[in-house]
Amino acid sequence: MMLAWLPDIDRGYGDAYTRLADAIEGAIRSGRLKAGERLPTHRALARQLGVAISTVTRGYAEATDRGLLESTVGRGTFVRSAANASTARGPEMRPMERMYVSAVPEADIIDLSLNHPLREGAGKSLGDSLSAMIAGSDLDELSLYHPPHGNAEHRAAGSEWLRFMGVEADPGDVMVIAGGQTGLLSILLAFARRGDVVLSESLTWPGALAIAQSVGMRLESVEMDEEGIDPERFEEACKHFAPRLLYTMPTLQNPTTATASVGRRQEIVRIAREHGVLIVEDDAYGFILSPRVTSYWEIAPETSVYLTSLSKPIAPAMRIGYLAARAPHRRRLLGTLRATTVMPSPLLSELAARLIRSGEGAERANFQADAAFRRQRLADRILGPESGVPVSLHRWLPLPQGIRTSDFVASTLGQGVAVTPGDVFAVRPGDDPAAVRICLCAEPDEKRLERALTIIARLAEADRSAALPVV
Template sequence: MARELIRVGAGYAPRWCENADFWRWEKVKNVRDEPWRPILKDGDKPIYIRIADAITDDILAGRLAVGERLPPLRDLAGLLSLNYATISKAYNEAQRRGLIYSRVGQGSFVCRPGGISRRGASADRAVDMTMNLPPESGNPLLRERMEAGLRALGPDLQPLMRYQGFGGSAEDKAAAVAWLQRRPLTIDVDRVLVCPGVQSALLAVLGSLARPGDVVVCEALTYPGLRAIAGQLGIRLIGLPLDQDGIDPDDLARLCAEHRPKALYCNPVLLNPAVVTLSEERRQRLVQVARRYSLPIIEDDAYGLLPTHRPTALAALAPELTYYLCGFSKSLGAGLRIAYLVLPSARLKSRLAVTLRATTVMASPVTAALASCWVQDGTADLAVSLTRKESQLRQALVNENLSGADYQTHPEAFHVWLRMPGPWSRVAFAARMRAQGINVVVSDAFAVNGKPPEAVRLCLGGPISRQDLAHALHLIADTLDQPGAASAGFF
């Protein structure tokens, strides 16, 4: 992890061990008495690029040690007879490559060599923290179980290549009932539809409950997919304010009295993006309000199985009002486009079926059969357990690197809601991070009404390794510590 490596201190340097194929930290015997001076190679590259290349070369050669402080910008400008702006561009380029980091009032320091290849070239790989995917643990047992599930589909896939009965086969619905018992939810199989992902199910539910111009209430910060569907259907979204316990049922009651909404959409466990979970007390009160106004509840329980200690599902408290959605995107992976939709009553199936048939025809029988296999043989349980465990490890990196920042998260979540310190704005911060090869999502993507808050969402999962995540979080922390950079230009 970046800060652990930096704590090794000046006087250590990375050495590439060709035979063992890894980096090793070695003590540098002779720490320089004179300020570091780059050895610039001849060529057509701009001078600031050649300075950044020299930093790369000297780190690899051991002439610059991890944690070593580089000369101040003005000192190096004077030493090389160059202007201040050129040296500033060189240091910015080195920071973009992940070679150095800066601290306000302290200077620029050498990072770990995570961004350097064996040949000394800078790595141009971006760290994508925009897609909210579960972390990929790389666990060999999980991979083996997944492959076994594929083989278990059998040598003859022809039956699965045909049109199937709408809403899933009997086996797939039985798997859905079994899976939702983990939540725990006890449901009748005739209230379950197997859908090709949460998005299609959400489109069908909203289309059946509301018409163009109607109001649907949701959290003030909500799932971008809901905003997209509402825009397509011409539905007006009104957001409910959030605090540490989620939405306030009293606010919901006021909105119900004023606007007569057609439904409440909520993501009540580890809300994307603000990582807030609706408290048990508020769940009870929310259900009371919904019953008073006969308000349908759309419960998007995308993260419901991740916390070890899970609050009661709204579908268990008010099954007669709740459309419950649960997919596999946040547990097994976004590529498994299967979701389970539990309806308030079996008689609503025909109404939903019209929209679902028109938009998706059916869930893929092959994908549904694979999901059912993984549910029944325990592979899905293993995946959730590993996702939870890996998320805990990644949250430890968050705690270590962002200890001084203002953020909201959960020990078993894989996203973080990071609020901006002044004078940083969300847009300026995102642009600065993008210049360093790190992509984050600004709050505009989630805000329903009013001015979006000065915040960004960081995603910790997907294919990004723990090492790269630690480095990205380290750069994020360093950038937050540089308020002067918020108004600085980009070179």
């Protein structure tokens, strides 16, 4: 019997056929489409969606290339079984735009899948600073071309922000970037070539997966422990792969929240120096911890570059971040920054500088840290305390043994709660860490968050009970 299923292709990125393939993948990951289920015919789905038959044909072909579907002449198009999917061709890594589970259209979903900072007060803060900028800035000057790494005043503000983050860097060592994603892209293009190996934690930010795929670099994983990258495994990977770079998020790692001690970081630096590996430190969440954690930049600035942005501490709309890099590294980065963005927006750079110089940026960051602490304690009460993580914007929830991530994500979505499936963070395709990420500040209403966490806890306990052997 053919499945009565209608995808939502008005959401997402790319052409209509790509959005259709994304919707199919999201439905499979969430469990709304099961292995072996038959999809509508090309003609029937085209009629329901109001698109050309060729759009559906291309969408099904794209989903087939991703290893999601299989077709048989005379029978139709079906969701692949796991066994058949393992032999499918297609991209080795999932693009970032397919990271999240799509909510059921028009349903009242409590969405904890997107790692938003708490939005409360962000509009007023940005509005006040924008008004001050319009009244007190030379907008003619800000409308012109600026250096690819920002002008001197904006780099000085970046140096002040890094000091707030616990990192001492002279303004001359600071580069303004158009957000963390652009910063990482520029770093990879500056220090590695197509086909080169870049190492990362075995679970990592999907943005890094998308960037590595788009520039043709091989992202290879290093096993983790409670402090992040395991030094022994890192050394083995250096000997085996001869990597150019190590991309790492050593503080409140996304998604596991692992945080490396100073001793661990010193050991990683020793190995990196020995094998000529540049450490790329992504400090998206370091503003949350107090006291600050010692960065790789402070330990070994000649062996590392430091990257942070304003998206989490202030607002995602602030597509401004800062790189700290010593002169030899800066010279290589200037070219790729010019090639990728020409320059960071002078208007946004000025807004960021005003937020920093006025102290409003630090106030917003401290507000986010306080909110994360409060919500982490709420999660502790409902889900049980998480060892070693006093505060974080997100929480990593291991699932009961024997429970598939896709089944659990489908269960929570069926109860009106969206969480991030853990497999989207896996560097090795097909790995399932049997865990989900819960974004604690994505939902503005704390009562709704409490309800969502209660649903997650109930489902996890039910799955745990179901997984217990009968003796």
